[in-house]
Amino acid sequence: MEIPVREATAAEAGFFAAHGWVRLSRLIDPATAAALRERALEHLSERSREHRGPVDAAFGQSRDVAATDEAFAALALHPQMGRNAVRLLHGVRAVRVQVTNLLVKEAGEHGATEFHQDFPWMPMDRSAMLTVWLALADVPAGMGALRFYAGSHRHGLLGRSFTRPDDDQLTQHPWLKELELSPPLDLEAGDATVHHALTVHGAPANRHDRPRLSFTVTYFDADALYTGLPYAQTDGLGLQVNRPFEHERFPCLQP
Numbered sequence: 001m002e003i004p005v006r007e008a009t010a011a012e013a014g015f016f017a018a019h020g021w022v023r024l025s026r027l028i029d030p031a032t033a034a035a036l037r038e039r040a041l042e043h044l045s046e047r048s049r050e051h052r053g054p055v056d057a058a059f060g061q062s063r064d065v066a067a068t069d070e071a072f073a074a075l076a077l078h079p080q081m082g083r084n085a086v087r088l089l090h091g092v093r094a095v096r097v098q099v100t101n102l103l104v105k106e107a108g109e110h111g112a113t114e115f116h117q118d119f120p121w122m123p124m125d126r127s128a129m130l131t132v133w134l135a136l137a138d139v140p141a142g143m144g145a146l147r148f149y150a151g152s153h154r155h156g157l158l159g160r161s162f163t164r165p166d167d168d169q170l171t172q173h174p175w176l177k178e179l180e181l182s183p184p185l186d187l188e189a190g191d192a193t194v195h196h197a198l199t200v201h202g203a204p205a206n207r208h209d210r211p212r213l214s215f216t217v218t219y220f221d222a223d224a225l226y227t228g229l230p231y232a233q234t235d236g237l238g239l240q241v242n243r244p245f246e247h248e249r250f251p252c253l254q255p
Contacts, residue, residue: 020153020199082253116161141184
């Protein structure tokens with residue numbers, strides 16, 4: 001499946017650097033998003049609906065979808081996606097794919113996604129990492145598009161969330177409310193938001209009568225070294241501490 005991906009502009013890269021997030025309108029065209037949506041629904045129909053923790057209560061997911069679906073693999077490994085990630089992260093020579101995911105937030109089944117950072121769990125020795133969150137169908141603001149605290153990526157590691165009740169970032173660090181919160185976003189199919197792994201972000205519950213559907217892919221600095229931190233995705237892969245993530249699970253995209 002051929003998937004056209006547009007280039008991120010210099011202005012978008014500048015906004016990302018300043019705010020820690022950016023909207024990439026029409027990253028792919030709506031027709032391509034519609035085709036991916038049908039594939040996503042097939043994958044998500046097979047997901048477990050057991051809620052085992054706060055993450056499952058916030059959204060459902062189909063992890064590592066690119067490992068089994070050639071269309072999502074083509075998108076995650078698209079050279080322009082790699083070039084965009086390198087441009088937005090600024091200063092990295094190349095990126096690796098960390099994980100791909102299909103996410104669904106069902107009205108009535110899932111609640112709000114607590115405000116959190118992505119990086120505190122990661123076994124990398126540097127935080128140059130971002131996630132592309134692509135809407136596979138229209139996501140009006142009331143459906144639960146992500147929101148971001150602008151500039152929060154400049155404050156370093158703020159701790160883990162989803163480990164116990166009331167450990168979201170706003171409870172741990174009330175001063176975050178002094179930062180600008182991004183406005184509610186109305187996304188069209190094919191639009192994306194991109195956020196840095198240190199950017200504090202969350203999402204309200206879905207208030208519509210249809211599910212919120214998205215595809216996410218996370219990229220990180222190809223020169224990052226493995227720290228050995230316990231992490232389900234990397235445990236048992238034979239990665240060497242203080243060596244790059246040279247493994248088929250983390251394909252490298254050159255700009």
